[in-house]
Amino acid sequence: MSTCDFIRPARKPLTENEVPVVRLVGVTKRFGKVVANNNINLDLYPGRIKALLGENGAGKSTMMSMLAGRYKPDEGHIEIDGKVMDFSSSKEAINAGIGMVYQHFMLVESMTVAQNVLLGQTGGFFINPKEMEKRVGELAGRFGLDVAPGARVCDLSMGEKQRVEILKLLYRDSRILIFDEPTAVLTPEETIRLFEALWKMAEQGKSIVFISHKLEEVLALADDIAILRRGVIEGEVDPDCVESKADLACRMVGKEVILEIDRAPMESGKPVLEVRNLSGMGLNEVDFEVRQGEIVALVGVAGNGQKPLVESICGLRKPPRDTIVIGGKPWRRFFAESTWKRSLSYIPEDRLGLATLRECDMVDNILLTTRKGFAIGPWLDKKRASTETVGLVEKFDIRPGRIQALAWQLSGGNLQKAVLARELYREPVLIVAEQPTQGLDISATEEVWKRLLEVRAMAGILLVTGDLNEALQLADRIAVIYNGRILGMLPTSDKATPDKIGPLMAGIVEEAAV
């Protein structure tokens, strides 16, 4: 997706006398203590494509879910055509002309395209498949959404299924169409066709919201760009006035320091992870090493190859031969001889799923990866596991302090501490920590950071993060990944590093090389 080789229609300048069709006025939404959206003001105009740019967890989806009637704002209101709306269900939003294309399609696989589009919209009691297909075909033609109306949905590609979803909205005369990361499931060609259809819809007066974190797509497509960060509209920019992608990337990710921590220097020892020339799975000649005693941060906009890299290091995917060496052993031998102690610890992003079992208590969750340490033949020494867990709960200050607490009952911060406690109990030589502080409050973040810095004494750490501040605070070196390729390995001791990261994250190598 690095190139967008198609011609976009000329951007229309926004004239003074245009009236917004939708206005979000001072909208705030809280989930418990977390403020997902804070005092959002946003105008949507007919015939224009508004891109909503932001990192994962920036609050894009929350904002659009309020517009689509799934959540109610805690403060502020939504206006449509100047009238204040108070949606209590998504149905009301649909009736008001707001339609949303979700990442997960809401389609009946066994039915035809026409049946899906007309489901619940047929009017009369009897239906005529021929007539339905004709109507849907006409609609598809009008907006350049090429899909056979008589085909069964299960036989369609992802791009075609998406077109069916769009047709459903168009058939219901939606005037405001919201697309939540629509290109995530598409091939490059399909993306281009989607864009062409979006322009066609805008031409016919539809107001379009395009949610994404892909810079070049947003720049290529949108008429206006709103940047959302940490639940706040960071700024609205005109794509023609954007100086560089790097600038946009910096504004999206943010640079200001929210939390600082003292990082004592540490001698680095033997390499514990070597990645040599790893290609495939969306990666391109990835080459780096992590030594004992250092933290290497892997930063980049989400979806640029972090996931396949982490999964192949952690044994969830099989990398090609001789590309990954862990603790001096080739990948295959390492996982064949894997021990529970002095090994690899993975702290996944998905805390309540990959890292823990939601319905199990602390002891069982601690046992998940340390089981071999408590085994007596085929039996488990649960008594000792319980006492050890009590010790860990105390040491890491995991609340509530009961070892009977189930994983889902713990708050995000405490759950992360529990995962950390478990993984550090294994005294690993290599730690792969994926977004370890995402969604945590400041004190929990600080706690996690402290632990990671401490553990350098025995291990090397690969820190995968979307938070630049975290990378700058913790890491010795920062690897910037873009489009499956590591574009730069920057030492944090260099004063110029923070300014170099932005351009690299946007895939601009030349500027950084100067």
Add this chain to the structure above:
Amino acid sequence: MLELIVPLLNATVQSGTPILYATLGEMMTEKGGVLNLGVEGIMSFSALAAFVTTFTTGSATLGFLAGGCAGLFLAFIHGFVCISCLGNQVVSGLALTILGLGLTRFLGTPYIGLPCEGFEKAAFPILSSIPVMGDILFKQDALVYVSYVVPVLFWFFFKRTSLGMAMESVGEYPAAAAAAGLKPILLRYSAVLGGGFLIGLGGAYLSLAYTHLWTNGLSGGRGWIAVALVIFAFWRPGRAVVGAYLFGGVMAFQLRLQASGTNIPSSILLALPYALTIIALVFSACRRKHSDMPAALGTNIEPEG
């Protein structure tokens, strides 16, 4: 040879008819996404309801409808447990079978051995004079003639009406139906109730046209065969007709064979339809790719949030 085969095929249609009603009923229920394993109990109970109604009122038509309504009633219990209370569909269905069979035995005891009028065979005008085919298909009772129309209506309902399409969508992906502004709960209820009515008609056929007499164990495993036949039929009414008559044929054949006094043990002959059930299921499992199994079959609609 012909004079041997024609009566056999005539009997085939007759014994296939209750299975056909029940299979279509179960198919409708499952197309709405609900698995009803209570078919055996519903058939048995509605056979009794139909018999008692006809016995007391003297009207066979009224009895037939009473059978359907009895099926509707039991299906409603299943629907309430599964759709409204989110109970396990398998457990509820099995409990329904036990309930239906138990109720039938308990309430039916006073009627054992009593005859009732029911439906007699009556040649269909004109069509019955077609050689061979007329003898097989059109020298039957009125309920058989009705059963010829039901699969066509069934097909038409699901393919050509918006209600049928909506019902199918809640069996496939209730969330999509809800997103389209339909009412999944109501639609599932209508599938369960409609299906229960059809299963009840199948039960009514047993006591009103098949035997004309009340005995215990009238349903005799036909409900289970219907459940299996839905899978065999790939959830398509056309194949249900083929399947129902196939089983009807085996049942009729083994009765004839017993009557002719062969030395094959009767217990083996009685097991024939069930052996065929297993073969049919293996066959359809091998060709599962072609089946129209509802994607959300057996899963309840969890309320949001």
